[in-house]
Amino acid sequence: MENLPPFELHRPEAAAEAIRLRAGIGGARYLAGGTDMIVNVRRGIENPTALIDLTAIEELGRINEEDGGVRVGALVRLDDLASHPAIAAGYQAVAEAAASVAGPTHRRYGTVGGNLCLDTRCIYYNQSQWWRESNDFCLKHLGDVCHVAPGGKRCFAAFSGDVAPAMLVHGAEAELAGPDGSRTIPLSELYRDDGMDHLALGDGELLISVFLPRPASGAQSGYEKSRIRGSIDFPLAGVAVLLAAEQGQVSDLRIALTGVNPLPKIVSGTDAFVGAPCDAEALDRIRDLVRTQAKPMKTTTVKPWYRRRVIGALARRLAARLA
Ligand SMILES: Cc1cc2nc3c(=O)[nH]c(=O)nc-3n(C[C@H](O)[C@H](O)[C@H](O)COP(=O)(O)OP(=O)(O)OC[C@H]3O[C@@H](n4cnc5c(N)ncnc54)[C@H](O)[C@@H]3O)c2cc1C
Ligand code: SF4
Numbered sequence: 001m002e003n004l005p006p007f008e009l010h011r012p013e014a015a016a017e018a019i020r021l022r023a024g025i026g027g028a029r030y031l032a033g034g035t036d037m038i039v040n041v042r043r044g045i046e047n048p049t050a051l052i053d054l055t056a057i058e059e060l061g062r063i064n065e066e067d068g069g070v071r072v073g074a075l076v077r078l079d080d081l082a083s084h085p086a087i088a089a090g091y092q093a094v095a096e097a098a099a100s101v102a103g104p105t106h107r108r109y110g111t112v113g114g115n116l117c118l119d120t121r122c123i124y125y126n127q128s129q130w131w132r133e134s135n136d137f138c139l140k141h142l143g144d145v146c147h148v149a150p151g152g153k154r155c156f157a158a159f160s161g162d163v164a165p166a167m168l169v170h171g172a173e174a175e176l177a178g179p180d181g182s183r184t185i186p187l188s189e190l191y192r193d194d195g196m197d198h199l200a201l202g203d204g205e206l207l208i209s210v211f212l213p214r215p216a217s218g219a220q221s222g223y224e225k226s227r228i229r230g231s232i233d234f235p236l237a238g239v240a241v242l243l244a245a246e247q248g249q250v251s252d253l254r255i256a257l258t259g260v261n262p263l264p265k266i267v268s269g270t271d272a273f274v275g276a277p278c279d280a281e282a283l284d285r286i287r288d289l290v291r292t293q294a295k296p297m298k299t300t301t302v303k304p305w306y307r308r309r310v311i312g313a314l315a316r317r318l319a320a321r322l323a
Helices: 015-024 037-042 078-083 085-090 092-099 104-109 112-116 129-134 163-169 280-293 304-322
Strands: 008-010 028-031 050-053 063-066 069-073 173-178 181-186 206-213 220-226 237-246 249-258
Touching (some): 015 028, 015 173, 063 085, 078 092, 078 104, 078 112, 085 092, 092 163, 220 304, 237 304, 249 280
Antiparallel strands (some): 069 206
């Protein structure tokens, strides 16, 4: 890893000021906890002329219980998210996912916004400048060829944030603000299936908060991940499940995946389980459904076939726990 290159550092105290600064400085980038951004700057993956440090913006650092749900500011630290009573009580998948990110120090600095806006990852990309240069770089940054799928012009770098799938099964909405105003979108619409350009944020747009609607009574959720080092690593495969049942029959089933596609993937076809019991046969079908929609590529040191098998097994185990 290289030393930090020179850049301007700005520390606004209001979101509107951050957006104004970002829009006015070509090549500026937002900085939250910095646990991913600073690594990428030191690796030459990001070359910002200026970093707009968001950490002094108090309005973004709160969790508020509102009518109909809970609003989580983009600057909320992952540790605080995991331990907040309203999150732990009603949104177990979110609490479990936040508690599983990296190691304890990362969770004390890392934020919800940084986790949701995390860049996609690949073994040919998350490397030092000299390593990537010695491989003629790659399509995602400075090169012409994808080393994972050399014949094509697509990047398959995997979205590997833990919190997004958990928020997706809870039907989260994202509040965004930018130079052209504010908007609210389903969190699912923040993501695109493109490892090179996976965020549907407008130029300079800032994630302000995420709203988590109150779950239906009886709904339970959870999150599980597989990783190389249990104490600190990104998910090789991660899965969030929300399951609600009435009188032994499934009334709602939602599943979302991370680490295995360029975006946090909502599994389709789960409506087929509604109205039937979540028995052993249904659990096997859940496992198989997840395996068909996970598309891991050679973006980690662990083989794609293993990650596909693991994510199905995790989904089955988690659904069994919730049932
Ligand atoms: C050793 C190691 C292990 C890790 N393991 C995991 C893991 O297991 N799971 C996991 O999910 N992550 C992991 N990470 C990545 C990272 O620590 C977390 O994802 C963290 O939550 C990122 O948040 P941050 O606030 O530090 O983001 P930053 O690094 O500050 O920013 C990340 C990106 O988000 C953008 N951004 C930040 N806030 C906003 C906002 N409000 N609006 C728009 N854009 C924004 C930044 O511009 C940047 O592009 C790991 C990192 C390291 C170094
Ligand atoms: S998937 Fe291909 S283009 Fe994308 S980061 Fe990896 S090697 Fe580069």
